[in-house]
Amino acid sequence: MPENRSTGFPVNAPKLHHTTFTTLRLDQMVEWYGIVCGLRPVFHSDEAAWLTNDEANHRIALLSPPGLKHPTDKGHETGIHHTAFEFKTFDMWINNYIRLRNKGILPFLTLDHGITMSVYYQDPDGNGVEIQVDGFGDWADSSEWIANSLEFAENPIGTFFDPEKLVEARDAGLSFQEIHERARAGEYLPETIPEDIFLPEVW
Template identity: 75%
Template sequence: MSTVTNRATSRPIVAPKLHHTTFTTLRLDEMVAWYENAVGLYPAFHGDQAAWLTNDEANHRIAFLSPPGLKHPVDKSHSTGVHHTAFEYNTFDQWLDNYIRLRDQGILPFLWLDHGITMSVYYQDPDGNGVEIQVDCFGNWEDSKQWISSALEFAENPIGSWFDPEKLVQARAEGLDFAEIHRRTRAGEYTPENIPTDIFLPELY
């Protein structure tokens, strides 16, 4: 019998919603341009030392601060902190089309994983921060929440199954739908030739 347990703890009765994430950066203009291209975040305000970006009804979802005195991190990939932020598409086709759009610009992910709850590709912004772009495998948050909470499959392998995104592009071109592609990915049919040895952020600088 498995000894894997879910160590979820108590929580507020009324929980606030996650609103935004703020980064410090020495590449303000480059970061604003990258996030606008990658995930459609446009600046509600873009000044000399800060910017606030949104891609939905909120006043901002990502903010960048660039005050004097900042220093670049040392050994970022092996330091504690935020590994990545994540953005979700409503459909598999939207998600895969965005992969193709970025690929055609030379922007490629460094990780490609089917977590069971999501299919996800991971990029790096100009500062080397991780950016996950995902699609929910259940199409319903209640179902995926139930699965992540109770599935032994996830508890034993939360990282999931590696895939080659180009094999997914080909599978869709051959007429397979999302459910079948997801099933085959979990079965290991689209495994890449070279599987990363870890999930650390690559050191860019």
């Protein structure tokens, strides 16, 4: 495969296709990812499931072979912090937050990263799942911003927000761009600011 001589990176890079998890809660995980991300099982047995929400044969794989053990301190162990799913529009994104809230599924972390506005959930095994919308509505623009913005360099984590305040702002007629700018400016802060971004321990 051809490489870029200056970086050593492949000229034609593979695209991210899926993430695989091991689990002792297979059926719960299948149900949760269906509700939260619209992932339907293409195959589901007693020991594994392959799920998709688009034309791909799968986007999440779940394996439950004999002999698995739960982690001892998942929230503070190295590994994947979260996987992420993206909506095309702010309205789709905020409406999904409302839909999940009405089912009692609430995020543990809510951040405007500049490049995205994001709500973070935990699946039944405690894995983080980010649901996001691009902060610019365009990958080219957000890629330019993350690469060259002093604001992002100084604050890559972003600004916390209360999603209910975003719902109120949208219902009051504010545009996505207005809400995004006000969130970045700290106008929609939650009552309690999280002390860290560790995954909450569910064990």
